[in-house]
Amino acid sequence: MPPLVRVKHLEKIYDVSGVKTPALRGVDLEVLPGEFTALAGPSGSGKSTLLHLIGGLDHPTSGEVWLSGKRVDQLARTELADLRLRHLGFIFQAYNLIPVLTALENAAFVLELRGVPRREREQRALLALETLGMAEFAARRPNQLSGGQQQRVAVARALAAEPAVILADEPTANLDRKTGEALIEYMKMLNQMQGITFVFSTHDPRLLAHVTRTVELEDGQVKSDSAQAQAQRRDGSSVTSVTF
Numbered sequence: 001m002p003p004l005v006r007v008k009h010l011e012k013i014y015d016v017s018g019v020k021t022p023a024l025r026g027v028d029l030e031v032l033p034g035e036f037t038a039l040a041g042p043s044g045s046g047k048s049t050l051l052h053l054i055g056g057l058d059h060p061t062s063g064e065v066w067l068s069g070k071r072v073d074q075l076a077r078t079e080l081a082d083l084r085l086r087h088l089g090f091i092f093q094a095y096n097l098i099p100v101l102t103a104l105e106n107a108a109f110v111l112e113l114r115g116v117p118r119r120e121r122e123q124r125a126l127l128a129l130e131t132l133g134m135a136e137f138a139a140r141r142p143n144q145l146s147g148g149q150q151q152r153v154a155v156a157r158a159l160a161a162e163p164a165v166i167l168a169d170e171p172t173a174n175l176d177r178k179t180g181e182a183l184i185e186y187m188k189m190l191n192q193m194q195g196i197t198f199v200f201s202t203h204d205p206r207l208l209a210h211v212t213r214t215v216e217l218e219d220g221q222v223k224s225d226s227a228q229a230q231a232q233r234r235d236g237s238s239v240t241s242v243t244f
């Protein structure tokens with residue numbers, strides 16, 4: 001099975017008024033369809049930067065980013081927009097809701113852009129809002145919702161679209177316990193039933209308990225990868241004796 005996400009020798013150096021901060025220092029990563037992968041690591045290790053680059057929201061300093069067989073870092077604007085619309089969902093801290101649309105219309109927006117008929121898109125958007133405890137706010141506009149409620153609408157928009165890959169930056173941060181648990185259940189359901197691939201940064205032990213793989217970053221490099229560790233155990237190449 002070819003990887004859905006492929007990152008090769010990725011480097012990102014932020015340059016703010018001549019002050020250079022290396023955020024990624026040669027990251028290689030492949031994510032296969034159907035994975036439920038966590039990016040772990042301390043604050044500042046490069047998790048958000050990596051998610052932004054995979055999603056084509058920023059340009060790498062060097063290296064390659066591939067998504068669904070396309071080279072994300074070299075696509076023209078319109079091609080990138082099309083790739084995002086059809087293949088990618090984001091759950092990031094900036095919610096980017098459209099102020100003149102209701103919560104339901106916002107949650108259905110990606111489906112509308114894709115030409116999904118009104119009835120179907122509203123059903124899917126409402127289901128996502130319900131799961132996140134937001135059905136009663138479906139008719140409200142973003143400025144009539146709290147920050148946490150706006151976050152839930154943005155999450156519903158990404159989930160309702162059921163893209164091939166969902167990239168999420170700390171998706172359960174800022175959510176109360178009950179909503180956080182409902183979101184985890186919903187993400188798992190989409191992963192297992194629809195085969196949607198998830199790559200997310202998280203420190204949340206409730207979410208980490210469900211991952212199929214953990215990639216740990218440190219100082220902009222991959223420090224450990226549970227998938228590689230498993231593969232090595234399968235070959236027996238790095239394990240000389242196992243005792244229980």
Ligand SMILES: Nc1ncnc2c1ncn2[C@@H]1O[C@H](COP(=O)(O)OP(=O)(O)OP(=O)(O)O)[C@@H](O)[C@H]1O
Pocket residue numbers: 014015016021022023041042043044045046047048049050201
């Ligand atoms: N827009 C930016 N401009 C300049 N430096 C940045 C920018 N974004 C991130 N950095 C720096 O790049 C490094 C990696 O940051 P990044 O946000 O990717 O880490 P993170 O692992 O997601 O951290 P956290 O867990 O705190 O969200 C840090 O040193 C950070 O200060």
